[in-house]
Amino acid sequence: MPLDVRWLDPDEQRAWRAWLDAHAHLSARLNRELQATSGLSLSDYDVLVHLTDVPDGRLRAFELARGLEWEKSRVSRQVARMAERGLVERAASPEDGRGAYVAITAAGRQAIENAAPAHVELVRQLVFDGLTTAQVRTLATVALSVLSRLDDAT
Amino acid sequence: MPLDVRWLDPDEQRAWRAWLDAHAHLSARLNRELQATSGLSLSDYDVLVHLTDVPDGRLRAFELARGLEWEKSRVSRQVARMAERGLVERAASPEDGRGAYVAITAAGRQAIENAAPAHVELVRQLVFDGLTTAQVRTLATVALSVLSRLDDAT
């Protein structure tokens, strides 16, 4: 066991713990609230956001997987559940015999249009209303730094 | 549907997305690495950290739940799994007939002592080596702000 480990100093410890805690509590809270007020989970919400972002409201499953950075199995199952609830529909692809389109339904649009305002408002209240613009920018910088280091890493 | 929603501005969007992405990728990566190099999950790791932090290496289940901020059912199941692998032991409490102590075993100590250095090193590489001390402090401030707003909220 190496004796030269560079442990975290107290400031780093603090920041690290706080980050983990904040994220855990925040996502639990957002999920609970979303669930309670609109019957959607965060995953449902993310799928619907991606589908509404595209002109015709439909995407191939693999595009959805790419956009969400999800495992394809996760997409498959999430879409299956959402289809059962009528939020999306699946359709075979004419161009590619293997393909599966995922299309948002009217009910799906309704659901996200109902859910979005309160959700965004809550994010604003819990996060951004407490921060200065400088802090927001630093937050972005920090997160982007982590992301780039994750990409670099072996 | 309210028309006066205060949507996120571009900077906020960016910070929000980056935060979520960074956390998702980072925790996936840390989990994978920990699993691969030491056979522990992040949850295992957290439990072991809490147990090594206390003098006699044992805690009542409810103390563990409090410290980890976990549901008691989660603690119960996690401990059951870890006991099966010999990382911890359960013991009845003499003082309280209902009580259950969770104690780290020699194997558990060994496991975390093996795992910790590489884990901390990775956190350092992926997060802190890329940040200035000012950024670290801002990160802590931001996270703490979110936490306090979560507490306030109804």
Added chain:
DNA sequence: CGAGCTTGGTTGTCGTGACAACCAGATTGA
């Protein structure tokens, strides 16, 4: 062409977590 590789997607299996129901031991208050 057609065997072998690649790609898009689904499914089996396992581990995990939330929530609620439940059980047993402790506590308390009329």
Added chain:
DNA sequence: TCAATCTGGTTGTCACGACAACCAAGCTCG
């Protein structure tokens, strides 16, 4: 004292996600 309540913990059930195995449709190259 003893019924009502509270507390510590476990278990049932459901949803979710990762990973690997699998299936079928395209592609590619001799």
